[in-house]
């Protein structure tokens with residue numbers, strides 16, 4: 001199978017739409033001041049969140065939307081897709097690492113709302129949060145959605161003891177992830193943010209779970225969610241291949257059986273995540 005990260009991001013859209021926590025969403029909406037906001041999204045991928053915010057009416061007042069991502073291929077995809085839609089905001093897209101962006105913009109510009117969706121669990125939050133919060137206006141809001149929180153469930157089991165070992169080691173690879181030699185990633189990001197955000201000067205207004213729950217209905221998965229599952233298994237393969245803790249042939253067999261479960265519309269996948277919104281100060 002050919003794997004494409006942009007197809008994965010597109011396939012993730014319906015899974016995320018179901019998962020987003022409604023209480024956190026409504027709290028954010030109620031906290032947004034009237035008038036056109038300046039919104040900054042970091043790790044924006046191919047632009048799913050700006051589309052979602054527009055569809056849910058959050059951008060109706062106009063304003064500016066700055067969307068950055070470190071991966072130029074994602075920003076190209078965002079540039080290709082988004083202008084085709086008539087968004088009510090002025091859009092600024094840039095391929096740039098968020099730390100470089102924060103260093104450049106600090107003291108020059110400030111935003112009313114900071115968005116990071118399925119991103120903070122890939123970062124070292126105690127380093128990233130102060131850099132990002134420095135870009136908010138006094139009293140500015142943050143919306144941090146889909147933060148992984150330490151629980152992955154694959155049902156039905158194929159090899160119970162090995163299933164557990166694979167998932168535990170997969171989580172460990174998230175904690176061991178390094179970018180440019182620095183630690184970057186946290187398999188328990190959701191719960192840790194609940195204390196890391198106040199420590200960085202944020203006041204949490206609402207928090208709640210936003211678990212991904214993917215299951216077949218009437219013998220098939222909705223939208224492109226079969227591909228979403230295949231791609232998640234590809235992440236497992238990428239992270240775990242070559243790990244001395246796992247027997248290589250047993251891992252290959254495990255992956256083949258899990259892909260076959262997707263093909264047969266039998267795999268049920270759950271990942272526990274948290275959404276959090278709040279304001280600085």
Ligand SMILES: C[S@@+](CC[C@H](N)C(=O)[O-])C[C@H]1O[C@@H](n2cnc3c(N)ncnc32)[C@H](O)[C@@H]1O
Pocket residue numbers: 009012042043044045046047048049068069070071074096097098099116117118119122
């Ligand atoms: C799991 S994807 C989520 C993308 C998008 N928010 C979505 O949900 O469709 C994480 C994104 O964060 C970006 N990213 C990771 N580290 C980054 C960094 N240091 N600076 C900017 N973007 C980053 C990646 O390139 C990737 O597009």
